[in-house]
Amino acid sequence: MKNLLIAFLFNFLCLCVQGATLDFAFQLGEKQEPRLDKLLPDVARQMAFSRDSKKLIAKGMGGTVVKWDLQSRQKREISRIHAKRWFVYSIGANQLLVRDADDNITILSLGSGDETLLTNGQYESGSLSAEGTLAVLSKGDNEVEVWQLAKQGPKAVKTLQTSFPVRNGLTLSDNGQFIAAAEGTYGDGEGHRTAIEVWNTINEHPIKVFNTGEILGVWNVLFSPDATMLAVDTQKNAQSGIRIWEVETGRQLLMKSGFEAYWTRALAFSPTSDSLASGGEGGNLRIWDISEGESVIWETYPTGIQSLAFSPNGEYLAAALWDTTIQILHWGTSHER
Template sequence: MGLRFKFLGKLPDLEGYISILQKAVKIIPNGHSNKAALLDNLRISRQLLFDRRESVGEVFERPKGSVTSVAFSPDSKRIASGFEDGVIRVWDVKSGETVTVPLQGHRGSVNSVSFSPDGRYIVSGSEDKTVRVWGAGTGEVITGPLQGHTGSVNSVSFSHDLLLIVSGSEDETVRVWDAEIGETVVGPLHNHRGSVNSVSFSPDVRYIISGSEDKTVRVWDVESGETVVGPLQGYGGSVNSVSFSPDGRFIVSGSEDGMVCVWDAVTGERV
């Protein structure tokens, strides 16, 4: 349906209208021909007020296709959104307006978008099997397309030092790329037996975590590409999302079977 942002500017007018309706309902006697219409208007207005308060905002734009991925910039002032039509748009949170030209180049649905830790770049992974790095302020391609995956790229993320990018793909592999030159520097890593749905770096950039359709989670050493923890098992369905804790001590993962698990990042034991 499009992007939604906080928008409460019209609430005072609506509240005033409801107040007038309430007074009119009290004054007009039961059985009057206008009473039923007033009550209907009052009910509808109250529902509208409730919906606006509960909503995350007002619809500003309706691009083609569904929104497939969203991410906040580190300063929370912008949002990047990837669309089914292969386009990425960057929005100002307060105004709801786009702040760059549409980021175009992917030839398939944009499955994952993420800002760099300094907010200057956006990395994207697409159904077209490629990864791209864009200037968050200009909309220009900075690096890419990064090619090597043989299936849809499902998840991408920058390292905290901005030097590396990790990607997970439907081809069951994980790759680590040099963010500046776009070459694969680690991988492809092959131990998963299903689509890799989610990937992320540890805060110290020593490790990568991945979650897969094969119902497992793995922790990889960035330098060697070896699995150092895992496979972490116990899920009854595809692992769709994984993340390190900010201190790097724990891993959280969520699965298709409705389970969320927290693991010790060193031992692989459930917490």
């Protein structure tokens, strides 16, 4: 009852804690009754804002990719392509990298509607640089393919060897400088072990290895917009957490655990790279001040949070809930006022 009351009041009250503010702006989509056994097809598995912050691209659990207009609050289906498992949005090139139902890895230009086949295969994860000039792909084995996306056509330029299977995610920094692979193993008596390897794209061998220890994999792995930090979520003993490292030094900047959710399903850095938003299966939305190492905002929704995204202009935070709605929240910090 207490959590429901807090969620209700959240729609009317502005939160202001330690200089950070977050308040309800509007809602996208109509609420549906959440399912606990299987997420509804319209729940946004992944989201990304357009460069002008006026559109929100979202991939539903059912594979449909839509574009929301924030002014009209209407959506339209982007393409007949249904994204299988994952999609990646390149904010500079305004294009998507998707794996479809036929395992085609396709680049879709949202401006022209053109589709370019990159390759075909059962790739478990992929990522794009912000300007759409570089892509990385993995089939969940011990390899990461690096692709150059040029006007004359895409070309595989190198294959990186990983220490363990890339089971838990793959990401490329916005500037195309760094690659991070979340790798994992499982053995009887050893449990799950997860490590994050980081490469500079010009090198063949990792420049950093972050050993997370005996945790049951990760749901998210992502670089900060300025490419100086790497964030992951963690899970151990049926409780989740988050960690942030400094890429250059390997120094751990933030480590939190014991969240009351099996998985922290959503992570998003603020555009200024000084805050991290996290959302989990328990409906807890938290904003972390990275320099302070503490959460400055903590809100609870009556249902789980599947994905999060900040707008590039720093005005909005989008939170996709298990009831299929997307909550658009006004976001601000003290240095902006």
